[in-house]
Amino acid sequence: MSKPLIKLCGNQSLEDLKLTSKSDADYLGLIFAESKRIVEALDVKEWLKEVETEDKQLVAVFVNARLDEIEQVMNELPIDVIQCHGSETVKEIAEIKHHFKREVWKALPHYEGTLSDMKLYAEAADGFVIDSKVKDAFGGTGRTFDWSKVPCYIQAAEEINKTLFIAGGLTPDNIEQLLGLHPPGIDISSGIEQNGKKDEALLTRLEERVNHHVSVSR
Ligand SMILES: O=C(O)c1ccccc1N[C@@H]1O[C@H](COP(=O)(O)O)[C@@H](O)[C@H]1O
Numbered sequence: 001m002s003k004p005l006i007k008l009c010g011n012q013s014l015e016d017l018k019l020t021s022k023s024d025a026d027y028l029g030l031i032f033a034e035s036k037r038i039v040e041a042l043d044v045k046e047w048l049k050e051v052e053t054e055d056k057q058l059v060a061v062f063v064n065a066r067l068d069e070i071e072q073v074m075n076e077l078p079i080d081v082i083q084c085h086g087s088e089t090v091k092e093i094a095e096i097k098h099h100f101k102r103e104v105w106k107a108l109p110h111y112e113g114t115l116s117d118m119k120l121y122a123e124a125a126d127g128f129v130i131d132s133k134v135k136d137a138f139g140g141t142g143r144t145f146d147w148s149k150v151p152c153y154i155q156a157a158e159e160i161n162k163t164l165f166i167a168g169g170l171t172p173d174n175i176e177q178l179l180g181l182h183p184p185g186i187d188i189s190s191g192i193e194q195n196g197k198k199d200e201a202l203l204t205r206l207e208e209r210v211n212h213h214v215s216v217s218r
Pocket of ligand 1: 009037
């Protein structure tokens with residue numbers, strides 16, 4: 001099995017970034033939406049002066065943000081991917097893509113309509129993050145969903161040639177079970193946190209489990 005793409009999301013301090021920037025992650029995520037993990041672009045700009053992120057792509061996560069709100073972040077930071085984690089329409093995703101000329105991922109909640117949503121958004125989004133559907137929350141809930149549908153999501157993403165990340169409550173303890181389904185990408189926030197901070201021991205354990213799984217399935 002080839003190694004999945006890894007996204008470590010919800011970096012909310014210089015300390016978080018110092019830790020995750022040294023990891024095996026391909027993507028580092030920052031939340032620019034109402035959340036306990038919200039960050040300010042100007043703070044992130046300062047933190048980025050102190051960490052080496054050349055080998056990572058930066059993902060800015062928004063929830064139903066206006067173009068001018070996204071623009072404020074894009075003007076300050078070298079963002080590679082815009083992740084829309086709200087109820088943005090296909091038209092809005094297309095506008096964001098057209099305006100910023102960046103990769104745009106649509107987060108979709110797991111429910112009975114997710115597969116049709118993937119087909120619907122395929123004309124505008126470059127990739128998908130499938131997350132748990134939790135009432136009154138858009139993401140970062142630490143809650144898993146029923147992974148029996150993951151193979152269908154993988155197949156659908158392959159058919160429409162889109163990047164796919166599985167998110168929602170991934171932890172060092174459950175990651176090997178998910179990796180058994182061969183997701184192309186995994187997206188983790190709460191599962192590597194302790195007391196609201198990214199935790200070195202949890203991150204190391206996550207990486208050990210991913211590396212172990214990849215090496216035994218070769
Ligand atoms: O992390 C947040 O606080 C958040 C807030 C609003 C939208 C998305 C958010 N995070 C995204 O949620 C998923 C899964 O997170 P978790 O591992 O279950 O905590 C991930 O894509 C984050 O980007």
